[in-house]
Amino acid sequence: MKKVLIANRGEIAVRVIRACQELGLRTVAVHSTADRDSLHAKLADESICIGPGPSSKSYLSIPSIMSAAELAGVDAIHPGYGFLSENHEFANVCRAYGIKFIGPKPEHIQALGNKVSARALAEKAGVPMLPGSRGVVRTEEEAHAIAKEIGYPLIIKAAAGGGGRGMKIVHDEADLFRLFQLAQVEALNGFGNPDCFIERYCARPRHVEIQLIADEHGNIRHLGERDCSIQRRHQKLIEEAPCPVLTQAQRESIGATAVSLAKTVGYQSLGTAEFLLDEDGQFYFMEVNTRVQVEHPVTEFVTGIDLVKEQIKIAMGQELSAAVREAKLFGHSIECRINAEDPSTFAPWPGKITAYHEPGGPGIRVDSMVYAGYTVPSLYDSMIAKLISFGRDREEALTRMRRALREMKVDGIRTNIAFHLKVLDDPKFIEGDFSTKFLETFVPPSPQSSPQSSPQSSPQGG
Numbered sequence: 169m170k171k172v173l174i175a176n177r178g179e180i181a182v183r184v185i186r187a188c189q190e191l192g193l194r195t196v197a198v199h200s201t202a203d204r205d206s207l208h209a210k211l212a213d214e215s216i217c218i219g220p221g222p223s224s225k226s227y228l229s230i231p232s233i234m235s236a237a238e239l240a241g242v243d244a245i246h247p248g249y250g251f252l253s254e255n256h257e258f259a260n261v262c263r264a265y266g267i268k269f270i271g272p273k274p275e276h277i278q279a280l281g282n283k284v285s286a287r288a289l290a291e292k293a294g295v296p297m298l299p300g301s302r303g304v305v306r307t308e309e310e311a312h313a314i315a316k317e318i319g320y321p322l323i324i325k326a327a328a329g330g331g332g333r334g335m336k337i338v339h340d341e342a343d344l345f346r347l348f349q350l351a352q353v354e355a356l357n358g359f360g361n362p363d364c365f366i367e368r369y370c371a372r373p374r375h376v377e378i379q380l381i382a383d384e385h386g387n388i389r390h391l392g393e394r395d396c397s398i399q400r401r402h403q404k405l406i407e408e409a410p411c412p413v414l415t416q417a418q419r420e421s422i423g424a425t426a427v428s429l430a431k432t433v434g435y436q437s438l439g440t441a442e443f444l445l446d447e448d449g450q451f452y453f454m455e456v457n458t459r460v461q462v463e464h465p466v467t468e469f470v471t472g473i474d475l476v477k478e479q480i481k482i483a484m485g486q487e488l489s490a491a492v493r494e495a496k497l498f499g500h501s502i503e504c505r506i507n508a509e510d511p512s513t514f515a516p517w518p519g520k521i522t523a524y525h526e527p528g529g530p531g532i533r534v535d536s537m538v539y540a541g542y543t544v545p546s547l548y549d550s551m552i553a554k555l556i557s558f559g560r561d562r563e564e565a566l567t568r569m570r571r572a573l574r575e576m577k578v579d580g581i582r583t584n585i586a587f588h589l590k591v592l593d594d595p596k597f598i599e600g601d602f603s604t605k606f607l608e609t610f611v612p613p614s615p616q617s618s619p620q621s622s623p624q625s626s627p628q629g630g
């Protein structure tokens with residue numbers, strides 16, 4: 169492998185380019201016409217325009233990307249996250265072209281991408297699961313029978329969904345048929361597949377996910393967990409490693425469970441097994457993500473492993489390195505996703521960044537693609553940077569994150585920096601006492617308290 173095309177944009181494209189550079193690989197960026205001035209296009213050795221702004225005609229267009237791959241003569245494609253990263257057809261097209269897809273096999277993307285077949289695999293591997301339907305629930309009669317068995321509240325999920333899209337919570341029998349029909353219609357319209365399944369609903373869970381890493385020779389291990397409970401409308405905002413409430417015994421139990429699932433499948437590459445952790449400390453399987461995750465840096469900080477480099481080396485056929493095999497967890501890491509958005513309405517706030525300063529210093533990492541003079545386009549995700557802190561313990565990681573959030577400066581657009589500072593000041597958050605419901609009752613800061621809207625002293629010389 170000598171030359172890699174990065175089929176993505178934004179901070180993850182930059183992240184992958186950096187990993188390739190460290191491995192001595194040539195890089196080919198692809199970009200839409202809206203991304204001509206983007207950092208990923210500037211940093212790569214070559215850069216190819218693949219179409220107009222809308223993703224459907226550029227970053228999601230398999231023919232456009234494959235044409236660029238042919239033209240540049242690449243050996244491999246890294247899909248990043250989002251876009252085509254979990255599209256098994258794309259992975260299959262790469263295979264047909266003789267280009268290495270840096271990720272799992274298409275069969276595994278497909279089997280784990282479908283929540284019903286993923287559940288069946290998890291069951292086979294002995295992974296704890298919430299009571300629910302065995303497979304797809306096709307009729308109202310079947311839904312009724314399952315509901316009688318597991319009781320209320322229950323949740324209806326789309327087999328082709330994921331990340332929380334297309335879920336319906338049902339609190340009593342009177343709503344069951346209506347919500348079941350609605351779930352099927354929305355699943356068909358949203359994912360082209362009406363299949364739904366039913367589970368007992370867990371009211372105040374934490375979202376705990378295990379990082380898996382597996383080579384193409386049967387070696388597999390987990391690299392601990394991340395707690396991603398701080399999210400809004402299924403968009404994660406803050407992630408951390410380790411989960412502040414897990415005991416070492418629970419950690420080992422969830423980790424072993426995730427490894428057993430991956431082994432049952434014969435999984436290869438990076439992957440993430442997601443679990444719900446209920447208030448009694450019981451954990452239950454949710455889904456598997458077959459890509460590198462946005463929040464991978466917190467695991468990198470607590471393990472010292474470069475996950476993207478390891479992912480590429482695995483795709484080159486290498487065995488898990490000694491560093492991965494012997495990795496131990498140390499310290500604590502937190503990630504805050506910085507979005508270009510109105511802090512009170514959460515509406516995206518694209519526009520030109522007139523001034524930009526990234527924080528630094530001990531235990532701080534910034535993964536971003538923006539710079540002073542860059543215009544955040546309105547067509548894509550509003551995340552403009554990830555601020556990641558590390559400390560020997562959670563308190564130190566939190567202190568460093570507060571310091572970094574105060575130091576960061578983004579002028580010309582609105583961001584959620586002040587929002588993060590307010591969360592990091594919340595007693596329940598500081599205690600680690602939160603669930604996925606945390607932000608539902610959280611009051612955003614008033615507009616005046618935004619740090620970057622008040623003048624800051626310029627950096628000192630000498």
Ligand code: MV4
Pocket residue numbers: 298323330331332333367368369370371373374375396397399402442444454455604
């Ligand atoms: C659940 C649940 C409660 N009970 N399943 C949301 C994302 C998708 N992976 C599954 N999700 C959930 N599944 C049962 N049986 C609650 C959620 C959920 C959630 C999970 C993780 C993080 C944030 C969440 C926000 C709302 C709902």
